[in-house]
Amino acid sequence: GAVVSQHPSRVICKSGTSVKIECRSLDFQATTMFWYRQFPKQSLMLMATSNEGSKATYEQGVEKDKFLINHASLTLSTLTVTSAHPEDSSFYICSAGRRSNQPQHFGDGTRLSIL
Amino acid sequence: GESVGLHLPTLSVQEGDNSIINCAYSNSASDYFIWYKQESGKGPQFIIDIRSNMDKRQGQRVTVLLNKTVKHLSLQIAATQPGDSAVYFCAEISAGNNRKLIWGLGTSLAVNP
Secondary structure, three states: OOOEEEEOOEEEEOOOOOEEEEEEEOOOOOOEEEEEEEOOOOOEEEEEEEEOOOOOEEOOOOOOOOEEEEEEEOOEEEEEEOOOOHHHOEEEEEEEOOOOOOOOEEOOOEEEEEO | OOOOOOOOOEEEEEOOOOEEEEEEOOOOOEEEEEEEEEOOOOOOEEEEEEEOOOOEEEOOOEEEEEEOOOOEEEEEEOOOOHHHOEEEEEEEEEOOOOOOEEEOOOEEEEEEO
16 A cells, blocks of 8 residues: 555646645655656656755755745655746655665655646 | 656557666666656556665566666566556665665656557
8 A cells, every 4th residue: 555645636726826735654754755846758856855853955946935845743744835836837746765775655746737 | 957858768568578678877876776667647656676786686577687887777577568558767876865866767668458
């Protein structure tokens, strides 16, 4: 069964809305989770590394004020897309792994559509 | 960046045939490699992994081969089935990269009945 749960699976909202996406590790504690963005027919692009109890580490070119990450517990990380615009429409995916030398498990993604 | 926005290559095979998906990885210091399968509208699903101290690892119907000399990774799927149709990504982890995954471009596998 799934070990990483992501919610919601799909969001459609108006431009200017802020959208929160949750990522939960179901049967293990994850001090680190990862957030990705994926465009159609492309590979995953790492946006940021979410660190439990501390600030997220953002990849170059990703606006931290636009994509707010909170990792307040060992089983939950959230990504908030603030004041979303149509160009933020994408497929957002989170992942977590039990240990750094073990495979990451992925949520089923969130399809975000901004009108 | 660690992934490039290019269109995915496609591999088309007949049901029952064996499939071989190839991947060239970027960092000779990478010590852990993973193959993921991604179906449409879903997140990547772990298939098989291999560490740099091995050159071959087998799972159920899948085999991963690692050639460190030429930095090449392959995934072999035996007796390919329609349910194997998906996009396959290789990913590498370097010891000195904060254990972030570095993704390959992906290959779209289409299985013809």
